[in-house]
Amino acid sequence: MNIDKMRDEFEEWATKNGISTVRTPQALMFANGQRRAEGDYIMAESICAWAAWQQSRSSLVIELPQRLSWGAYGICVEAQGDLIEYYDTVAAIQSIGVKVK
Numbered sequence: 637m638n639i640d641k642m643r644d645e646f647e648e649w650a651t652k653n654g655i656s657t658v659r660t661p662q663a664l665m666f667a668n669g670q671r672r673a674e675g676d677y678i679m680a681e682s683i684c685a686w687a688a689w690q691q692s693r694s695s696l697v698i699e700l701p702q703r704l705s706w707g708a709y710g711i712c713v714e715a716q717g718d719l720i721e722y723y724d725t726v727a728a729i730q731s732i733g734v735k736v737k
Contacts, residue, residue: 642690642693644685645691646685646686647676649689649727650682650685654700655677655681655682655685656677656681656682657677657682658677658678658679658682659676659677659678660672660673660674660675660676660678660713661674661676663675679732696732696734697732698728698729698732698734700720700725700728701720701721701724701725701728702720702735703718703719703720704719704720704721705718705719706719710718
């Protein structure tokens, strides 16, 4: 998942849950001496929530089923195949608690 899509999902969730998504328009230094780079969240709870959100997404790892390809006698297992079985793929995704539409 790219960072922009991840941030959009985070900000949608944060907004629904009352967490500020205000970001700095430029690099700033606050009175308490803390620096915020351009585009960083301003509020401490937003910074913490964003870090937790990123960490939770980076820990999602899905082991996909074996790859398949069309062989002379039909579909066969092949390391470089272009196909994967739909239901096995859905099961692999759901096995880590992620919903599939």
